[in-house]
Amino acid sequence: MELIDLNRHEGIGANSHLIRLGDFNILVDSGLDPKMIGKDALPEHAAIAERSIDLIVLTHCHLDHLGSMPLVAARNPHAPIITSLPNTYLAPRMLRNSINVMKRQREELGNTDLPLFLHRDIALFDHQLYGQRFGRSEIHTKAKDQIEIILHPAGHVIGAAAVEFIYKHRRIVFSGDVLFEAQRTLPGAQLPGGKIDTLILETTRGAKARAPEITRVTEVERLINAISKILERGGSCLIPTFALGRMQEIFKIIYEARNFGQLPRCPVFAAGLGMDLCNYFDKIRKKTQLIDFDLKMLDRMRVKPLEINLRPGRDLPQKGIYLLSSGMMVQHTPSYKAAACLLPHPKNGLCFVGYNDPDTPGGQLLADPKAAHFYFDSLEYRAPMRASIQQFDLSGHANREELADYAVQSEARAVVLTHGDTAARHWFSEELSERMPGSRILDPNPGEVYQV
Ligand SMILES: [Zn+2]
Ligand SMILES: [Zn+2]
Structure with a gap:
């Protein structure tokens, strides 16, 4: 060959x-x-x-x-x-x-x-x-x-x-x-x-190497606990997610955690390509049974779109879970814009759920989560870093x-x-x-x- x-x-x-x-x-x-x-x-x-x-x-x-x-x-x-x-x-x-x-x-x-x-x-x-x-x-x-x-x-x-x-x-x-x-x-x-x-x-x-005690199951549990803590202290939780696959999986994780009483009920907001892909996933389930994703979950959680008029530094108008693409917080995407609103407020939290390349804004933020400020280039905004920042290995x-x-x-x-x-x-x-x-x-x- x-x-x-x-x-x-x-x-x-x-x-x-x-x-x-x-x-x-x-x-x-x-x-x-x-x-x-x-x-x-x-x-x-x-x-x-x-x-x-x-x-x-x-x-x-x-x-x-x-x-x-x-x-x-x-x-x-x-x-x-x-x-x-x-x-x-x-x-x-x-x-x-x-x-x-x-x-x-x-x-x-x-x-x-x-x-x-x-x-x-x-x-x-x-x-x-x-x-x-x-x-x-x-x-x-x-x-x-x-x-x-x-x-x-x-x-x-x-x-x-x-x-x-x-x-x-x-x-x-x-x-x-x-x-x-x-x-x-x-x-x-x-x-x-x-x-x-x-x-x-x-x-x-x-x-x-991944430590043997860390599995997908333990990471999902840790994520649910983290979201729950952020909501309980009265903050909003931003989860930057990859549009294809990861967003739909996190929807299901949140939906099931709410049903089992592991997460308080709160508004869920979502935006980006991932939302449109949810329709495709639903269709693929019907046609091939190769995926377990039902669009009805989104209706039951009353998932809402992200507000359009976001101003960097001003906190998001409604508390809740924000599930937004892109996963690496690339510039111009909903997760990038929402992060510029969330980051300066100490009750809020960011939960990254996948790999972040060091050259992306997500990667730069994770490189030094204890830094005092983060500069949002395309928004020309220097944000004080007061929200919590965590990463979960759902690779x-x-x-x-x-x-x-x-x-x-x-x-x-x-x-x-x-x-x-x-x-x-x-x-x-x-x-x-x-x-x-x-x-x-x-x-x-x-x-x-x-x-x-
Ligand atoms: Zn791939
Ligand atoms: Zn690949």
Whole structure:
């Protein structure tokens, strides 16, 4: 098998791999690097410009996997984009939102590359999408060659798939982004068992061990207690959340905690892309039963939109729980604007529920939660930091030990590392080299062709 990692920059980046198996050129994912803007955010598409792609596979709808797929699809109009059924609904919606963000960036930054594609490109992309059920094998042929593809549930986020290719009795598995623990809305991963030939493995959490006593269940409990304390002292609680998956999970956590009397009843406010995605989740539940999320929860909690006229420094007019995207408090988003209102008032509290990149406002706030002030750049407002700030580990990614165990039991002849920063990959490289002495552990250089 020939393999090229097309992610140009270090870290998680713009995920995309090309593999060649016999006559088949297959592209797995084509994302955008969340830390880059414009063409810098694209995968190294030049490395595959000469090749015609036969099959495209989309593991899930986070933009670091999906974000540049309309460009690849347009260049390879005959290649089906194979993905799980939920993703056939979600991918066009996520891409449409991405166009809006890119248009705003064009205005702000004067970057004329943006938007990288248009709504009509998404219509064509949509046409190429091919939904495949989890666990079902489908065979694709090219001349006399054939390949079998099976998608497996990877937890992580609704629709997330690990991809298994079977070619001449060799099993090649892309883990995609994986979470083994169940979320409130979604069961955990069920990756393919048995002996694998080549495993392409995510390494997101490789740099850090998680204490064994900390689990998703204990973190959810700690979160409920924290929200409850903030409300009891008469404050508002802001939970910045990722729109796809995490917001819906937190809705369910709050809903159930209220029903069990663990949280006092109070107004719940929500805003951002995540609210629209709730409608999609409800539809996906009805059509596929792959998620446990019912829109009726929002009616029963009487979820309200965020007030539009927010003034930095002036406390939010109504006390309650504010569930707002984005999860990393990126500028111009509802969570960023609401934080500028909440932060100066000591009764309020901020609860972060996911990973925050150090370069984002959320990451900067968490880097020094005891600082005296925080500067809200785009609002030109220096806020005194008086509200409480806490973080809860509701990550969508598996612990490094769980992933390493999976790799070891697969007895893979080769393990290819991906989706992690240098320290994370380094841990996996050391750990797997020791535990799998007969296997090749590969941390590929971007754009280089490897025979695996
Ligand atoms: Zn992801
Ligand atoms: Zn990812």
